[in-house]
Ligand code: HEM
């Protein structure tokens with residue numbers, strides 16, 4: 028490590044050599060790039076795997092969309108080459124459609140957004156932004172990544188069962204979940220593994236933030252990205268074990284005939300009786316009784332409580348890192364201190380705390396006691412307050428700024444724009460009586476995508492444009508970055524905004540052919556419009572991939588601090604090697620000292636010692 | 649591939665609120681007006697925040713000669729914009745609760761004029777309805793007696809159950825419609841014998857999941873004669889999309905007439921002897937047969 032530090036002093040040699048770390052000749056290729064314990068390499072591994080899954084999940088989505096636009100007609104290009112137990116005459120079957128929607132949700136949430144927001148940025152940003160050499164527990168970190176590829180392969184392998192993969196939605200509600208075939212098992216096992224990966228990561232981030240901050244750095248001098256990730260880590264560590272427990276219980280219901288989620292006397296269609304507890308089993312037209320089996324006596328709704336007790340906090344696991352990233356990017360490119368630094372942190376804390384009290388808003392129509400509906404409605408409505416505070420503070424940040432429209436900043440501004448809409452649609456659903464009608468319709472689908480694609484993913488894009496130079500030592504092409512942004516932002520809105528209207532029209536989610544219903548038939552042209560927009564949106568993402576590959580090869584070498592930002596990572600070499608920093612890092616001030624009056628330059632790095640006669644500035648207030 | 653762009657763009661030029669299917673239930677208008685209120689609040693917030701966003705983006709775009717304003721925020725401002733939304737949102741919550749208790753609390757269900765039992769079924773995907781028959785009283789349910797032809801488990805020892813009749817409606821294009829009288833309080837006892845379903849009557853603004861092992865009370869009062877669609881809104885398997893049902897809202901006279909006829913053509917369940925330990929064969933998997941159990 029010491030040699031790395033010495034060597035990295037020479038920034039130029041570093042840049043021209045693709046940042047190859049000469050000091051680590053002793054590390055084999057495998058230890059350096061595959062089973063690496065360097066947080067930056069692990070971050071890149073998360074990035075590569077998750078971007079791969081982004082395209083997998085996107086492909087699933089486009090197949091779903093085609094069916095909704097033109098039910099029963101062959102999918103262009105790929106329809107006729109897919110296996111015949113997935114498609115008939117080139118169009119997806121109802122069974123395959125249900126698998127696709129299940130896997131789309133699962134992949135996007137557990138294999139794209141969480142690993143990108145938490146796995147990639149958590150790994151890359153935390154050690155660099157708090158000024159340390161690596162995570163507190165590097166080996167645990169490596170394990171946390173290396174659970175992801177096998178978990179992903181297990182998930183995708185489900186498609187190759189004759190009965191197909193999981194088809195109970197990304198929420199896997201029983202009794203449908205445990206009474207469906209082995210595909211559900213691959214789903215459960217894979218989620219269990221990825222959950223464990225999260226827990227390991229979360230523990231590590233907490234330990235790192237609490238123990239490894241650079242000299243002088245107080246908690247209230249950490250940038251919002253680190254705060255967002257730190258609170259996220261707490262959510263992960265408190266929430267994910269509950270998901271793991273619920274998954275184990277569903278597995279037991281499937282194989283050990285326990286009855287956590289299975290009431291007595293079910294009449295279930297099952298591939299064979301292995302998966303059914305105390306139940307009547309209907310096979311085709313025949314009803315077979317299996318009263319001798321044990322189990323039953325459980326409650327399907329218990330799963331929903333456990334699942335949402337994790338999965339509501341999980342939506343904040345997906346968004347809080349993004350909120351942090353956006354705060355940093357906005358402040359940097361507005362050349363202005365973040366508005367209300369502490370208010371922003373308290374808002375994150377409030378969201379995280381309240382996030383554990385609102386899970387029942389997913390269950391208003393589930394048959395849960397409506398008295399609980401009342402309490403969950405009130406807590407949910409209260410959680411809209413910290414979200415509103417954050418919006419106001421971001422607007423306050425760009426007010427009277429000097430705004431540079433880099434690709435990173437455009438994505439950050441887009442985050443605000445879409446999060447406003449996602450938050451507002453949340454208010455509709457938070458009102459339990461209004462939710463009666465829109466629950467399980469496309470209104471919810473619109474909400475999800477405004478907060479997860481429009482929110483979390485745009486923030487992730489923003490972060491990629493912002494930190495790519497530090498990750499790879501090369502600048503991304505701003506030109507391609509802007510193109511990617513414009514195409515994505517426009518077609519994102521054209522794809523997902525109309526879904527609110529479809530939902531108001533009563534369009535249920537998760538239906539294979541809406542036009543069975545007379546009242547949905549007039550909505551078909553809008554569904555077609557959405558599908559065309561979605562196809563363009565999907566292909567626009569290729570611009571990002573092209574940009575990444577092009578810039579890696581031909582991009583400009585990145586300087587140390589390309590954005591003239593204040594946070595510690597920009598004090599590290601342009602392409603830091605194992606060990607990160609080439610100087611001793613001492614923190615003198617908060618991360619948002621932009622445009623300080625009386626200074627020549629409009630930024631003031633956290634590491635720059637104060638000048639002689641200067642009154643020390645406290646953390647960001 | 650035909651595509652009508654002007655229809656495809658309807659979302660862009662028509663007011664969102666005009667897309668609701670016609671409301672025909674007594675409480676539906678209240679729910680719709682709550683939606684509308686939040687909608688107008690959202691439109692206001694949208695223009696306010698987007699207005700600021702766009703103005704700031706234009707007015708404060710980069711200019712070499714300008715320096716940004718060095719300002720960290722202000723506690724009074726933070727306090728104000730915390731307090732105002734809090735008041736608004738808590739008010740919204742309390743106000744919402746009235747409509748919520750009215751529509752969902754079991755204790756608030758009005759005295760029913762007509763009561764039916766409803767279950768969704770997964771084996772073939774459709775709906776099962778039970779009417780009380782001429783005596784107007786349901787027989788007891790006995791879960792041990794549930795079979796595929798007696799899905800509600802009507803107790804053969806209970807005299808009131810002898811005349812209960814059950815309509816098993818397939819989903820799809822030609823479901824067997826059920827009829828209900830207009831301007832009457834309808835109470836639906838909702839459950840399921842297999843997986844979750846959700847009883848969704850878009851025109852009545854009614855939605856409630858059907859939960860196996862539990863009976864849930866759902867009520868509504870239809871104020872307009874007509875034919876309406878019933879949908880399933882909770883993923884229940886491959887045929888979920890196909891769980892279409894039909895509800896006729898009739899005048900009382902038409903309803904009485906239908907009830908009478910239906911009782912005659914749909915034999916009460918318990919007239920066919922059912923033994924509990926043999927395999928029962930019943931055809932429920934016929935997507936397009938009009939009648940199943942007669
Ligand atoms: C102002 C803040 C928010 C409020 C009041 C809110 C409220 C709600 C409510 C009430 C539901 C349940 C609707 C239903 O199923 O009927 C819901 C669903 C959902 N929300 Fe939010 N939400 C907010 C922010 C977010 C954020 C920030 C995210 C993610 C980053 C998010 C992700 C989701 C997802 C994924 C679902 C759907 C889950 C599913 O059923 O598949 N929400 N939200």
Ligand SMILES: [Cu+2]
Pocket residue numbers: 338339342385386388389
């Ligand atoms: Cu939630």
Ligand SMILES: [Cu+2]
Pocket residue numbers: 844845846880881882883884885888889891
């Ligand atoms: Cu269903």
